[in-house]
Amino acid sequence: MAKPTPLSGFPELLPAQRVVEQQVLDTLRRVFELHGFANIETRAVEPLDQLLRKGDTSKEVYLLRRLHEESAEGHAGLGLHFDLTVPFARYVLEHAGKLEFPFRRYQIQKVWRGERPQEGRYREFTQADIDIVGRDELGFHHDVEVARVMLDALRRLDFLPPFRLQVNNRKLIQGFYSGLGATDTDEVMRVVDKLDKLSTDQVRALLVDEVGLTGEQADACLALATIRSTDDSFVARVRELGVEHPLLDEGLTELAAVVRGCAPLAAHADGKVSIEADLSIARGLDYYTGTVFETRLAGHESLGSICSGGRYDALATDGRTTYPGVGISLGVSRVLVPLLGSGALVADRTVPSAVLVALLDDDAREAADAIADALRARDIPCEVAPSPQKFGKQIRYAERRGIPYVWFPQDDGGHQVKDIRTGNQVDADPATWTPSSSDLRPQVVISPSEETTP
């Protein structure tokens, strides 16, 4: 077999890169569980009719067929999931009788999209989702809760650039458009959402020519979309535009509550996370009905929103019961793969081992294994040298893997351990010696020269 070539759009990590990803996933899991979110995994496949319910994404789905299936049309109609929301909605309906509501769940899995690979887009990637789903009803305060939980997780990702959570509210913008007198508020929203691709003048022209707004109405819509604030001062600025509508009032109250609820967390995060009401955020065609979230990574704005979500009045429904939900999805691969690929982030070793136990000769293997077992019994990861070589070679073996310590059994039955970074070598007892806690596990290293390269 010739050397295989990578598959475009299917990023794979080397061991030292995977350490970074694992630490991110461990932190997410720990924080989500601290907030009472239960973990689930859903199967990778869903019936095609489920996957195609969500509008315009059908082209991205990978279909499955068994190799020796009788005919191409005879397959069971299964496809790989392209997000974790559709499978979660199905899981809630399927298992509703065995779940307690409100149901908080986190889910960290790979998803697949058959789209053309390009910068920051992958065909296989990992997402980390949190959602809270209620039966028939779900208090608004859970919108504040999911924002706080995700901020709490993001602020603990020490080695990543700062995150900015941007929040808006569909009730606010739809109420504003209605208060202005617009009839097709969805259409207004769809056009205003093009502000990230088109100029203000172009969007204004579309609002007038296509949506049929007056110039004055269009200007008000555009003015609304310019409002941003890191506190609830946006409320006064919206009021200054002079539009009135009950739905607008509701949206303003909700958005102010999210921003105020997140502000203390942001204030104590040493700049790692910030919260911003951004009245231009709409989340395009997705079926959100209230709060909407997007998130930017500082210095990597070109990645777009790397953590998005919002409130659905009906995450799922079986006709009799409706399950409202609110959630946020972090694009783990979207954030990490560029930073790992550029070398901006890497672990300081390629193996978990903190210690390499050197091997004097082949007869010494049993004794070396016993030393390793004694260290492992105290949770110190280690490995025994694969073959008896000159000690210099064994030290280089450790160096190439980033293993900080080499353990040398002595001829007299004693032991010494060498920190190969400093050369410092001391007597040690396998039953008591312990490395510093920072040497116990691989550490993530930020390469300053690469840090800003997306």
Place this chain on the structure above:
Amino acid sequence: MAKPTPLSGFPELLPAQRVVEQQVLDTLRRVFELHGFANIETRAVEPLDQLLRKGDTSKEVYLLRRLHEESAEGHAGLGLHFDLTVPFARYVLEHAGKLEFPFRRYQIQKVWRGERPQEGRYREFTQADIDIVGRDELGFHHDVEVARVMLDALRRLDFLPPFRLQVNNRKLIQGFYSGLGATDTDEVMRVVDKLDKLSTDQVRALLVDEVGLTGEQADACLALATIRSTDDSFVARVRELGVEHPLLDEGLTELAAVVRGCAPLAAHADGKVSIEADLSIARGLDYYTGTVFETRLAGHESLGSICSGGRYDALATDGRTTYPGVGISLGVSRVLVPLLGSGALVADRTVPSAVLVALLDDDAREAADAIADALRARDIPCEVAPSPQKFGKQIRYAERRGIPYVWFPQDDGGHQVKDIRTGNQVDADPATWTPSSSDLRPQVVISPSEETTP
């Protein structure tokens, strides 16, 4: 949408079941890392020509096709991986220049097989593999090492029934057959391997009629397959059969070394794991060249081998360089899904929360959030009641989820916490109160009445 029906062969876990699986996976990861195994994940898909290299499994492969692909034949020829060995071999070849050898890796991922679902067989399931791969050479002692590492992991899975690791060696059986005068030793092995399905008489008839052995040769082959021992006494019993061959000698030495190397671990495992030389084990059509492993779960022998592997002289090769390997693969779903499905194992709560912070009224939410944050700051998972209800209702909310403690803010600004299992209620300070360590995380509960139901 009507209530969805489960997909046969795609088992999905409820939150309290997933807790059990997570604890198993956490233990595996911890032990594998203690032994210096680095983690990797490979993409879910491989080119079809890679997947079909391994002989008779082609019918099990799921092919991928993008929904709107121009023609059914125009797809990239990708399929979902059906094990973790084929992808690992490809990963080693693709990234060889960036890996250090011998390379120890563990890999815990889902795999997919398009076979007909039946008892103990799934279309989607999780495997946990460890392998050590060398460049050009790999010392035999690594065979002993992978067996020890897997035993070390299995013995720490407290809540699972005992595991019996059964070992044999292809050199031993092939050398024995050669020493007997058999020419097609692969064919002899293939027929003897049918002993788990056919009677001894039937296998003897096949050896004579189909393979062309004499009755005496066939009897010797069958006698070899009856030998079992938990120490190296099998060597003498093989010698008693009077067959001589250099490959037999090599196989006997290797198998004795594996059994002796694992014996101390088994001896200190309180019966949780045992090791056995079982000279009937052959691992069928797989390309093993020395050590072979199988594993039985006590009381669940009908599951077959739930943890299998062995030595490959060529796990991978690119024509110039050959990568020998040795590894074992644990069928995590194969073991857990039946035990979870029968109710034999479950977690004592459905949420991570150790504490429910009760809510006096809606105005008290901010204070309740502050209590929860104070507990979380000390790594105590908790949640705030979703709505202000009578305290009895809030206690039942906790009960239904298995949350052991309910926190009651007092009117006077003080705090009390109630252990709802005992009813014991005490004053507490959110800055210092800590539950017992066994209450901090969900615990796995073994249901004795269900324990033996596979």
